[in-house]
Amino acid sequence: MILNASNKIAVKCSECGKYNVSDFNMFNLKVNNTIRCNCNKDIVLIGFNATDIILKISCIACDNYHIYNIKRKDILEKNINIVACPDSGMEIAFFGKTPYIDDIIEKYMNDMLNLLKFIGVVEDKSKRVLK
Ligand SMILES: [Zn+2]
Numbered sequence: 001m002i003l004n005a006s007n008k009i010a011v012k013c014s015e016c017g018k019y020n021v022s023d024f025n026m027f028n029l030k031v032n033n034t035i036r037c038n039c040n041k042d043i044v045l046i047g048f049n050a051t052d053i054i055l056k057i058s059c060i061a062c063d064n065y066h067i068y069n070i071k072r073k074d075i076l077e078k079n080i081n082i083v084a085c086p087d088s089g090m091e092i093a094f095f096g097k098t099p100y101i102d103d104i105i106e107k108y109m110n111d112m113l114n115l116l117k118f119i120g121v122v123e124d125k126s127k128r129v130l131k
């Protein structure tokens, strides 16, 4: 099995509404990383512990910050992960293996509904929020 540590995260900026796409390498997280939008808003803080990647995301839906603990295992095993606002259910970020994220962004960046259908989360609300 080839472990591909190349991941990307796409997050919708809570300030200007644009998607920001950043690389992150889960084996190379030594300090906390901040993803800053072009509009100067800090939209994601990426932290980590022994087993989890911890994402603190500025939510476009409700203006709060949400904290998501994502298992490293999930990032390794799943091609795509999605996080949603726990209050509104709106998807605010997705991340995963670089080729998949690139593919999604190219095809679906302007069409969230098709994106969600493509990933298969539209029908299944219970799985939309990762905790
Ligand atoms: Zn912005």
Ligand SMILES: [Zn+2]
Pocket: 059, 060, 061, 062, 063, 064, 066, 085, 086, 087, 088
């Ligand atoms: Zn929210």
